[in-house]
Amino acid sequence: xxxxxxxxxxxxxxxxxxxxxxxxxxxxxxxxxxxxxxxxxxxxxxxxxxxxxxxxxxxxxxxxxxxxxxxxxxxxxxxxxxxxxxxxxxxxxxxxxxxxxxxxxxxxxxxxxxxxxxxxxxxxxxxxxxxxxxxxxxxxxxxxxxxxxxxxxxxxxxxxxxxxxxxxxxxxxxxxxxxxxxxxxxxxxxxxxxxxxxxxxxxxxxxxxxxxxxxxxxxxxxxxxxxxxxxxxxxxxxxxxxxxxxxxxxxxxxxxxxxxxxxxxxxxxxxxxxxxxxxxxxxxxxxxxxxxxxxxxxxxxxxxxxxxxxxxxxxxxxxxxxxxxxxxxxxxxxxxxxxxxxxxxxxxxxxxxxxxxxxxxxxxxxxxxxxxxxxxxxxxxxxxxxxxxxxxxxxxxxxxxxxxx
Amino acid sequence: xxxxxxxxxxxxxxxxxxxxxxxxxxxxxxxxxxxxxxxxxxxxxxxxxxxxxxxxxxxxxxxxxxxxxxxxxxxxxxxxxxxxxxxxxxxxxxxxxxxxxxxxxxxxxxxxxxxxxxxxxxxxxxxxxxxxxxxxxxxxxxxxxxxxxxxxxxxxxxxxxxxxxxxxxxxxxxxxxxxxxxxxxxxxxxxxxxxxxxxxxxxxxxxxxxxxxxxxxxxxxxxxxxxxxxxxxxxxxxxxxxxxxxxxxxxxxxxxxxxxxxxxxxxxxxxxxxxxxxxxxxxxxxxxxxxxxxxxxxxxxxxxxxxxxxxxxxxxxxxxxxxxxxxxxxxxxxxxxxxxxxxxxxxxxxxxxxxxxxxxxxxxxxxxx
Numbered sequence: 001x002x003x004x005x006x007x008x009x010x011x012x013x014x015x016x017x018x019x020x021x022x023x024x025x026x027x028x029x030x031x032x033x034x035x036x037x038x039x040x041x042x043x044x045x046x047x048x049x050x051x052x053x054x055x056x057x058x059x060x061x062x063x064x065x066x067x068x069x070x071x072x073x074x075x076x077x078x079x080x081x082x083x084x085x086x087x088x089x090x091x092x093x094x095x096x097x098x099x100x101x102x103x104x105x106x107x108x109x110x111x112x113x114x115x116x117x118x119x120x121x122x123x124x125x126x127x128x129x130x131x132x133x134x135x136x137x138x139x140x141x142x143x144x145x146x147x148x149x150x151x152x153x154x155x156x157x158x159x160x161x162x163x164x165x166x167x168x169x170x171x172x173x174x175x176x177x178x179x180x181x182x183x184x185x186x187x188x189x190x191x192x193x194x195x196x197x198x199x200x201x202x203x204x205x206x207x208x209x210x211x212x213x214x215x216x217x218x219x220x221x222x223x224x225x226x227x228x229x230x231x232x233x234x235x236x237x238x239x240x241x242x243x244x245x246x247x248x249x250x251x252x253x254x255x256x257x258x259x260x261x262x263x264x265x266x267x268x269x270x271x272x273x274x275x276x277x278x279x280x281x282x283x284x285x286x287x288x289x290x291x292x293x294x295x296x297x298x299x300x301x302x303x304x305x306x307x308x309x310x311x312x313x314x315x316x317x318x319x320x321x322x323x324x325x326x327x328x329x330x331x332x333x334x335x336x337x338x339x340x341x342x343x344x345x346x347x348x349x350x351x352x353x354x355x356x357x358x359x360x361x362x363x364x365x366x367x368x369x370x371x372x373x374x375x376x377x378x379x380x381x382x383x384x385x386x387x388x389x390x391x392x393x394x395x396x397x398x399x400x401x402x403x404x405x
Numbered sequence: 406x407x408x409x410x411x412x413x414x415x416x417x418x419x420x421x422x423x424x425x426x427x428x429x430x431x432x433x434x435x436x437x438x439x440x441x442x443x444x445x446x447x448x449x450x451x452x453x454x455x456x457x458x459x460x461x462x463x464x465x466x467x468x469x470x471x472x473x474x475x476x477x478x479x480x481x482x483x484x485x486x487x488x489x490x491x492x493x494x495x496x497x498x499x500x501x502x503x504x505x506x507x508x509x510x511x512x513x514x515x516x517x518x519x520x521x522x523x524x525x526x527x528x529x530x531x532x533x534x535x536x537x538x539x540x541x542x543x544x545x546x547x548x549x550x551x552x553x554x555x556x557x558x559x560x561x562x563x564x565x566x567x568x569x570x571x572x573x574x575x576x577x578x579x580x581x582x583x584x585x586x587x588x589x590x591x592x593x594x595x596x597x598x599x600x601x602x603x604x605x606x607x608x609x610x611x612x613x614x615x616x617x618x619x620x621x622x623x624x625x626x627x628x629x630x631x632x633x634x635x636x637x638x639x640x641x642x643x644x645x646x647x648x649x650x651x652x653x654x655x656x657x658x659x660x661x662x663x664x665x666x667x668x669x670x671x672x673x674x675x676x677x678x679x680x681x682x683x684x685x686x687x688x689x690x691x692x693x694x695x696x697x698x699x700x701x702x703x704x705x706x707x708x709x710x711x712x713x714x715x716x717x718x719x720x721x722x723x724x725x726x727x728x729x730x731x732x733x734x735x736x737x738x739x740x741x742x743x744x745x746x747x748x749x750x751x752x753x754x755x756x757x758x759x760x761x762x763x764x765x766x767x768x769x770x771x772x773x774x
Contacts, residue, residue: 030432030606031759033640055652061642061730063761106685108642108730112651125725126648128715134651137687137726172759174642178652178748184603185746185754247434249458249516249589257602258520259454259593263447265600298514300531302539342531346460346516367593369600377604380757382432382587384462 027240028360030380033063033172034190035165035239036205036393039154040362041186041275041316041378042074042175044114046148050180056113057176058154060140060188062103064170071163071399072156073098073283074146077314082149094313095147096283098399100163101140101156109140113154116145152314153277157205157393163401164201167193167238177364179376186362186378194237203397207279207358208241209390222390242279242358244385246349248272250363252299253320255329255343257367265369269329272365274349276315279358279391283399291359292352297326300342308352311359319347351387358387427613427626428636428763429741434462435609436582437623437632437770440569440590441743442605442662442703442755443473445522445554446488448561455521455553456591457569461511463585466543469509470578471571472670472772473553476500476701477564486557488566502567502675502700506773508578509548509571512539522563525550567701568664570770572623573612580772582617582631592745592755603755608741609633621774625666625739627767635666635739637762641731643744645686645721646707646714648728655749659719661709663702666739666768675700678737682709684718687726692718698740706731732761739768 028034037060045054062068076095084090103109111117112134119139126133154175158168173188191207193199200211202220209224216232223235250272251257260268278291290310297305305326309317325331332342351358364378438459446453461467478487482496490498509525511517512532519525525548532539534546554565569590573583588607594600610625610632617623617631626634644650644657667676677699684692694710696702707717715722719729733740746754 028432029430031430031757033759033761053652057652059642059728061640063640063730063759104689106691106730106732107687107689108685108728109687110644110728115651126645126721126727127725128722131647131649131721133721133725134649134727137728138689172640172642174756176746176754178650181599181653181655181749181751183650183653183746183748183752183754185756187757187759247460247462247587249460249518249587257456257593259456259522259591260595260600262454262520262522263452263593263595265595268600298516300515300517301537302512302515302532302543304514344458344516344518346462346514365591365602365604367600367602369595372595372598372600375600375602375752377591377602377754379589379604380432380606382434382462382606384434 027243027383027386029190029192030187032190032192033169035158035167035169035171035193036191037156037171037173037188038191038277038360039173039175039188040277040360041364042113042150042152042154043177044146044148044150046114053180055178057110057178058113058173059108059110060101060156060171060173061108062106062170063172064168065105067105068103068168068170069159069161070101070156070171071098071159072101072154074154075152075314076147076150077152078147078149092313097144099142099144101143103140104138107138109137111143113146113150117143151316165199165205166201167199169193177376177378182375184364184376184378187380189360192240194240198236199238200236203395203400205238205393207239207391207393208387210235210237222392224390241386242360242391243383244350244387245383246361247382247384248347248349248363250319250345250347251343252329252332252345253318253327260367260369265372267370269368270365272319272363274317274319274361274363276311276359276361278313279360280393282394284394284396289357291357292355293349293359294352295322295347295349297345297347299332299345356389358391428634428760430609430611431606431757433609433611434584434587436584436586436612437572437610438570438586438588438607439664439741440588440607441664441741442590442592443521443553443567443569444592445563445565446560447522447563453592453594456518456593457521458516458518458589459509459571460516460587461514461585462587463583464513466513467511467583467585468574468576469511469571469586470574471507471509471569473505473569474567474700475503475554475565476567477555485559486555486564492560500699500701502673504670504673505551507550509550510545512543512545519550521553524552566703575619579619580617580623582612584611592753599751601751601753603745603753605743605755605757621772623770623772625768625770626764630767634763635741635768636760637734637764638760639733639740639742640759640761641733641744643706643729643731643746644727645724645729646705646717646719648721650748653748658747659706660745661704661706661742662745663698663740663742665698665700665735666741667770668700669771671771671773676738678735680740681734681736683732685730686724687728694718698735739764
């Protein structure tokens with residue numbers, strides 16, 4: 001099933017800004033299994049030049065001793081014509097493709113994003129005389145290939161046998177980006193089912209809150225505490241909240257890599273690319289929303305700078321593309337062409353006060369060595385606090401049925 | 406030229422319960438950080454090095470006490486320094502566990518970083534307290550970071566491999582338990598043809614509220630806990646060694662790094678714990694093996710259970726599938742770690758391990774009073 005993915009415009013739901021009084025939520029994690037796993041950066045670029053190709057390998061594992069199923073969404077944010085610059089006549093696709101996977105207990109699986117994975121019980125297994133065994137193992141289900149030049153995210157939501165979302169906290173994952181011979185890797189971001197929460201299994205997934213479970217006018221409304229539901233309480237929590245603040249330590253864009261310089265592999269330069277996916281997504285109404293992000297940066301001299309930008313549906317940009325010299329190595333200098341040497345920065349990123357949506361993100365550093373080639377290194381960011389306003393993922397209701405054996 | 410300590414995987418490549426918030430976090434500011442992998446191999450141009458990044462996420466200055474543990478080994482026959490037994494003429498490389506400690510002072514929201522091979526001299530610190538001070542007069546004065554490793558003739562230059570632990574302290578040097586530290590480490594290598602970079606987060610232990618008593622025993626979990634507990638199980642998703650990268654066609658290998666949670670920097674006695682490995686392939690078939698860990702463990706996966714790597718349960722030819730899940734449990738103590746994945750000889754990626762559950766028994770880091 002395909003559809004145009006847009007983000008929800010307004011919550012339009014009764015949400016009180018009461019803080020998380022009744023919801024002691026642990027937030028998201030890069031090292032625990034969760035009920036929703038998000039791969040914010042999935043890129044495929046089939047270039048004729050092998051050195052410029054980009055491919056992503058997805059690894060997902062069931063860490064529980066029970067069968068786990070998941071409903072997954074690719075969101076393609078590639079330009080309509082990837083060969084032309086972005087503009088009103090060449091908008092991003094924002095196209096969503098979904099599929100289901102099925103993992104036996106403790107089963108790991110993987111697939112190459114450009115090819116997906118077929119269901120074929122006769123796949124040859126790996127052996128001393130057979131290295132051509134890419135699809136060996138229990139097939140997790142039919143994983144569709146993505147379009148060439150795919151740029152976007154992958155979200156997988158744990159569901160039960162009937163296809164209804166559950167708080168199983170059984171899924172973990174990693175994404176491996178391969179560019180020519182270079183490789184970089186990050187952990188998927190796991191959103192845990194709320195502790196003591198009971199997922200109601202409907203198509204509205206509430207992150208950092210729940211839904212009113214009782215009878216009354218507010219039945220099914222998004223809530224974060226029983227008081228939000230009035231007579232329709234209790235408020236049954238579903239998933240942990242998205243982070244309030246993301247913290248990124250990074251080299252100022254364009255700064256040299258000190259290790260490469262010392263090894264004689266200079267001149268070198270490092271650029272950091274940030275990839276952002278929204279916590280709130282509506283795969284049903286496909287209403288687009290922009291998220292405004294505030295960046296607050298400190299350098300090693302404790303000097304502080306700020307910049308902001310907006311992201312629609314999915315964003316991927318180098319920090320220096322934000323238009324602030326403060327995020328560049330060049331901008332750290334008091335005197336032109338004489339950098340003071342404060343190469344390292346700490347940047348805190350949060351959704352602006354007027355933006356009722358959280359975001360998830362990963363970073364990837366590009367290390368350029370002039371005499372040699374490039375190397376990329378993906379990294380997960382740190383987080384601080386949890387959003388006091390829930391984020392909501394809405395799935396078309398008809399997708400909540402099992403399509404796998 | 407591939408560095409020796411990465412050769413652990415290269416050899417193989419040629420041959421073919423829900424976690425609670427009270428165990429480690431690698432994505433939240435913490436009071437105690439463990440950088441599980443620090444390596445230096447400088448032999449003229451090229452080699453390998455590690456960039457350590459450490460940041461203060463609070464609006465108040467913080468002092469940080471750090472311990473390097475250099476687990477570079479000694480050959481049993483010649484006494485020469487060694488990364489592995491491949492560096493010895495016939496003897497066995499026995500890891501040493503040499504500790505070096507130092508203090509770093511961070512001003513509010515300050516990021517700082519250093520190259521493991523160089524450290525930070527007083528002339529390198531950003532806010533020296535004399536000519537430069539931060540807002541409110543705070544500075545990095547007093548910060549000194551020694552270079553990591555030793556000069557080794559037989560290894561061709563400066564060499565070291567091990568871990569780094571850092572925790573917040575009060576002005577008098579006692580543990581402070583402030584959850585304001587975050588860190589990353591970047592493994593950087595280069596040879597005449599290419600560069601390699603992998604980056605992962607330091608493992609964080611959060612101090613429990615009002616629990617840190619300021620003595621020289623840092624109690625992780627269990628009775629009298631001052632900090633988060635060590636995880637009960639580490640979970641590693643990996644390609645089996647020797648699996649073919651479906652994109653590049655290169656052979657894939659994974660090196661595993663493990664560090665014990667319990668350490669005694671006072672007596673310098675290594676903590677040995679058996680480690681149980683439970684391995685699942687994509688057919689849900691299970692294998693298991695075990696091997697001990699002393700003060701530091703760094704091995705290619707397919708070297709854990711056998712010296713003949715093609716016969717290892719971590720070998721794709723034995724496991725039968727491309728990927729696996731390995732669950733790692735310390736028997737007599739907790740563990741933290743990281744993984745470094747190699748695709749051919751040209752590229753690497755570092756990433757954090759997942760965790761499941763937490764240990765109910767305490768692990769203790771004993772520092773100098």
